[in-house]
Amino acid sequence: MEATGSTQSVQLGLKGHQVTDGSCTPCPDSATPPEVKVRHSSVSLPVLNPERLRTAKALVEKAVKMHRVFSVQGPYPVIRKALRARGWIEQRVHRPNQHARRRHNDASDSDDDDDNSDEVEKEEELDELYDLMSRLVRNEMVYFYWTNSRHAIKTDILQKEQIANHFAKAGSFTTKVGLCVNLRNLHWFDSADPDTFFPRCYRLGAQDEKHAFIEDYRRTACTSLLKYIVEREQGVQGEGMSHNIWAVQDKRRCSRQRSKPMVFSQMIDSALKVCQQFLESLEHSDIDISLETPQTLTRDEWARFIDSYYLVVHDGAEIERSDxxxxxxxxxxQRLSEVSPQLDIDGIHNVWIIKPGAKSRGRGIKCAKRLDQILSLVNGDPILIKENKWVVQKYLERPLLVHGTKFDVRQWFLVTDWNPLTVWFYKKCYLRFSTQPYSLDTLDSSVHLCNNSIQKHLRPSQQRHRGIPAGNMWSDDQFRTFLSSQGREAQWQTVVVPGMKNAIIHALQTAQDLMESRKNTFELYGADFMLGRDLHPWLIEINASPTMAPSTPVTARLCTAVQEDTLRVVLDRRADRTANTGDFQLIYRQAAVEVPQYVGVNLLVEGFKIKTPCQLPPLRSSNRSAPKHRGPVKEKEPAAEKVKPLPKMVSKSAETQLKKTSSGVLPPPPLPPEPPLPVPVQTITLRLPMTVNKSIHLPISTQSYAVSLWKRRPEVSKLCSDKLHPCTTEKYQGPSLPSEVTISKQSRQAVTSTLSA
Incomplete structure (x- = not known):
């Protein structure tokens, strides 16, 4: 009861009370019960200055008029501060329970990389003026949303003028599965090869890709064996090893007793044959090979080969020396290096990294180098198999190391539009180190995963070089200083930066058709790269909602800068195209593609009805009816001494056409029949007695043509209503008539009497 009374007192202090000298007094027209007045004396109310209230109302009125109301979800003090400096007013929302939100993120396979969920958000001590203005705009429309998850905004119900910081359906390239699948379609968008910047990747939940991965693993084992033999002969020391790999394998060889001798020369010969077959498939020279030709190795032979490979490369078994x-x-x-851009990063241990398809911050990621281990890891979770969420990717066994320690590069980029595709590249980035020295003797996450969410919980190893900072991070300037000490500083601008730009553009090109393009929307992404020994960048993954937590001095400075520069591009550049964009650089702007206007489901068809003329009665003889077909028919010999009926009437236009026919001009092909109108037509059969010198016969084609003429001429409808007149033609001569037809005057009188009767 006391809590309820205190709440009411605050509302009355803002609405139903007058503010005088910092205290609340009841208005004359306010009906406040006496017991409420007693509670007012025991509750500490905020002191409201009338001048401050007028100022707040004026600022709110101006901000609402200029559409400058924003909402921020998550610990983004930089965004709040930058927007307030531009005259924006925040509409504060209720912050969900921190533990519930963390459980939701862990259970939903979110593809966001926001480490802020692990940080406890502290309620910032708002200035009283900002707090008051936030209350005044609580019912106003929000025109700028910044959230740490795209699921917090329903972009489909936003109005056109509302700005949001997340695109819908970005999982086509921000998830490991989406990036793996879409980059295979790069050849439809660009001539670049994804194998030159993205380690080959497979979905183990799909059976066809699972078989492709097994073939790739076997082929990689063959190439790894060949490299093992060459490098052992040359005495190459594994990079990043604190000791010679060959010395370790010699110790293993002495301690291991083989139960039976193995013929390693046959094993090398099989590896050479597999590589030769792979080269032939790339050159398409294997298409003439018969399907009945057996494969290079059978299933049992592959099993024996893989076991021998483990003994030689992993366990250090002795192998024959042969020049x-x-x-x-x-x-x-040498031949493989010309067609396989990833041959150098493959190494000799055949290590692959297994990732859950839609998780971030290194959750669930493991490394393995045995085929049975990789398949067993995937088969252990049927849900992920069913949803094709497991991804296996070739691990970079020979990355560039800094003081013997592995690192990756976090690079930001900004997409402000998908049609036309507009990409902004941030000039600054930072490096993330692991806490342990790099080694393939162990596949622990502390050695091979550089995510800050994993490494921040580990203590740096005593064997790690002292040049690596305790915060496990370097800025790009510090890394360039390191490259300068090795005489490779120029490669940062000639190799690293161009390679990262091209990889980002290619990844976005393949996902453009799958994205929902909405104006007034933008999104900031974080791409993770690893560098090869030649400083060539390799794209590992792309994260939505990259972390902005100031976990180290490096991120405290760079994350603040990238947030401020994002607002410069999104807001300042909208008002002024020449505005400063900070360290963001426009690297790609596609030509706009016209989208057809949506017409809806209601279609409008305009036109007029075609009227069909009255159909004439068909010509029929005394013994048989006219044929139903309209095609050309061969003439038959006329029957002797039989009178054929003539049409009851012939119009002038039809008579003209008959004369043309008689002059030798062939009639055009008949038109298809037209449906008759539902108009009753009186049919009159006219039988004329004639004196015929010879037997005559009208060709069927001529009859059909005459009927079609009646159908085509518009005068037919008039003839149907007028008085019928008998034909006055006394002579007719056509190409198929052998003689003349003469009608006497007596016959005419007989016809007249018949009609009158």
């Missing part, structure tokens, strides 16, 4: 085999291996590797 001839080494030369063959070198020659084959």
């Amino acid at each position: 001839h085999l080494v030369k063959c291996c070198k020659a084959m590797l």
